[in-house]
Amino acid sequence: MEWIADPQIWASLVTLTVMEIVLGIDNIVFISVLVSRLPASSADSARRIGLSLALVLRILLLLVISWIIGLTxxxxxxxxxxxxxxxxxxLAGGAFLLFKGTLEIHSGIEGEEDEHGAQPKHPAFWSVIVQILLIDLVFSVDSIVTAVGMAEHVEVMIAAVVISIGIMFVASGPVAAFIKEHPTTKMLALSFLLLIGVALIADGLGFHIPRAYIYFAMAFSALVEVLNIMRHRKRKAMHVENQN
Structure with missing residues (x-):
């Protein structure tokens, strides 16, 4: 256990944790979009189960590193x-994200009310969990393949995964609540899913798109959306004040 006192080990842990958090942004967006369609009583449970599955999957994959390396x-x-x-x-994960994102955008724009005007039904809880599990597998494989090339000790990789999932667990709640409260941000999040899906397909075809470009585009779009929301709230407050 002498490696615990090695500063290079701690440096690799910090670097790997940051990388896992950055790669986890995709996962947070997908889970937040899915749970936003569930009733409030079960949305938090689905989010917790989804992130717990991501943690279990990544640890299991780290324990079979030789198999992971063989996947490349x-x-x-x-x-x-x-x-x-x-x-x-x-490729399969990217295609799934494109399909799911397009389907959700269509439902959001066209609506899901039937011909009698009934309210749309919420998706089944376990169908959401299955979808989260499938995309967790895609993101986990991509994340672990990258981690294998950045650290030598399995213990370091597991620690980085646990820390990053813990941070994602804390961040996903506010993100999911914000998306559910503001419908326009959900549409933006769905467009992010399409962007991520294209990036995954490009990677699968051997055309790597630097993630920095994607995350910059996501951050810029999110900033513009936040400014729009602040402007809308200000105008709404002024309208209420004028009425009084």
Missing amino acids: APLFTVFGEAFSWRDMIL
């Missing part, structure tokens, strides 16, 4: 481009 080995070649199991998982 070429599986077959198409038109001179080699594809691995990791590529296939990223």
Whole structure:
């Protein structure tokens, strides 16, 4: 256990934790969008279960690192481009995000009321959990493959994952509540899912899009949306004040 006193180990832990938190932004957005459609009584439970599943999946994958490394080995070649199991998982995950994001945007714009004007039904709790589990698997594989190249000790990787999931657990509640309270931010979050889906498909096809570009676009769009919300609240407050 002498490696615990090694400053390089602690440096790698901090670096890896930050990386896991950044990569976890995608997961938070997806989970927040899904639980926003659930009743308030079960939304928090779904969010907790989803993040707990992400933690369990990542720790299990870290315990089978040799298998994870094998996922990056070429599986077959198409038109001179080699594809691995990791590529296939990223392609499937990206396609799922594109499908889910498009479906949710359509439902949000067109509405889900039936011909009798009945209110839309909430999705089944466990169907949401299954969707979270599937996308957790995609993000976990991508995250762990990156972690394997940044740290040598499994203990360090597990500690980084636990810390990052803990921070995501704390942050996901306010994010989910904010998205549910402001419908326009949900539409923005869905557009983020489409962007993330395209990035995953590009990675699966061998065209890596630097995540810094994606996160900058997300941060800039989120800032603009926050300014719009502040402006709307100010105008609403002025309107109420004028009425009084």
